[in-house]
Amino acid sequence: MASLPVTELSDRARDIFRRVVDGYLATGTPVGSKTLALAGLNLSPASIRNVMGELEGLGLLASPHTSAGRMPTERGLRLFVDGMMQATEPSPEERAQIEARAGAAGPVEEALATTAAALSGLSACAGLVMVPKREVRLRSIGFVGLSPGQAMAVLVSEDGSVENRVVTLSAGMNDAALIEAGNYMTATLGGLTLAEARARLDRELTAGRAAIDGAARALVEQGLAVWSEDGDRRPVLIVRGQARLIDATALADLERVRELLDDLEGKQEIASLLDSAAAGDATRIFIGAENKLFALSGSSVIARPFRGPGGRVVGVVGVIGPTRLNYARVVPMVDFTAATLARLMG
Template sequence: MTTPPITELSERARDVFRIAVETYLDSGQPVGSRTLSKLSGLNLSPASIRNVMQDLEELGLLAAPHTSAGRMPTDHGLRLFVDGMMQAMEPSAEERAAIERRAGEAGSLEEALSNTTAALSGLSACAGMVLVPKHEPVLRQFSFVPLSDDRALAVLVGDDGSVENRVVDLPPGLNHEALIAAGNYLTATLGGATLAEARKRIARQIRDEQAALDSAARALVERGIAVWTEDGDHRPVLIVRGQARLLDEAAADDLERVQQLLEELEGKQEIARLLDSAREGDAARIFIGAENKLFALSGSSVIAKPVRALDGRVVGVVGVIGPTRLNYARVVPMVDFTAATVARLLA
């Protein structure tokens, strides 16, 4: 269903819809016409409000979960509200201070990110998430160990003493001497560089024909670097904190949905992929309910904001996940502020 533009609603319909959504987001419960007539100051009778709500239901913006219950916004209705009617509320000085204080606590970078994510979770009453690239080691040594005629083990030793292995396919006709030559060349040329720097350096030297290698060894060098950089690009660090906050009082009547969400949070690779899709653009992205297949069953919403370095590069994504009834006006600016805080941590 296509969400109608806000301009297609009459002023009365917009007022009723806005107050119905705000009341629902505040209480987490379907809203009836009598409740709105008492709370809203609309100067409309319950019967008039009921008629407007019926029109909004026919437009797919409101829905009644039960015959005798009030109405609640649909995913389409929430999208219309978020995009066209929501008035954001900046985090208070106390909330900003809480996030910055947790970010500044002593410890490793991962601990600081975890603390910051936990602070966001506590303030938003959602599960907090941060996605950052895996730390790239500075290279110390690179070698190739033959496994068969067409495969070898590429061994990377980092400056911090870490050792990682990858299996790489060998170019046709490569002999043992070429394996040694490729490893020696990589160690001599790339020592002290990160993988990203190494990829650029190798590409430049091969392009300018400065690499003293035969064609087979040169192909192996390119494959050896590629097997790490391509893999590293898909191995981000995902930190999730505050899952227990999803089990609030309002969730007691919907435990099946919450259980589904908690199971989805275990699939970190899928969540990382979702957060990664928010890297484009500057503003926070909001995924509401069934708009994203991953959380279609649990009826959850995700707010995600890219983290940018001083040079404009996207170096991570910060976000929260919670029920679709979360307080978007309050949480979106909070995610924005946390993203800026994380950017300073990664600088």
């Protein structure tokens, strides 16, 4: 159904509709005509009910029970978000908290995860950050013996992050071979991505130019294979704060919560949704069934891309929560987080 322009509503209908939406987003419960009459509307409950009935006929409001008040439909929420919402900018304290998490020292993935956690805590939703599979660029590689049959492979990337993997050693592998393998990898493969390193190693071995003995060569190949395989499986989506989706009102609708948590487990589908938000510059808002992924759980996603050097999109940040989330507060918060991450990536 096409969205109804807000200008087609009378001033009275627009005021009543806005009050119903504000009340519902604040409490999670339908809003009745008596409540609106007591809130300062210079109208009788009967007159308010008539207007609410008209809004229901337009598909903007719905009544869950015959005697209950009204609540906005997903179409009504879309009208409110697009044409009536008055955004509330993050407070200085909220901005400082997001900036502190995003600027924390350490690997980029850790900063993204703590930023998602901060956004989750401030928005009372689950925080989401999606980034492409990171191309690890090598700075140095070393091997430390753990036992006669195992060694710890230590990879230091150019961004300062350190990763460790346990590798199995072939019979007779000694400390000298471990040192030789590490020195060779650092000297020959430093500055390359994993894919580039594997390609160079293949060329060196094929041409017989690899100045390294057989045992150390096998260790070099194994080390690269372990990291490359792990990199292929590296998650592209960081989700923090799923527990915040289970609030007092959600407990009354446990099936919706179960559907939502199941959706969050399907990270590839979530990643595809966020990827669609990366196509533009503006914040995207997906409300309920507007995206088939959340048609059953009745959830909303607010997402915005952030850019790195050269203006290239390097990720998407956002939140997921119930359709009754506080759009006016959360949308600017997501915008600010995206701008903060863009400065981090710059």
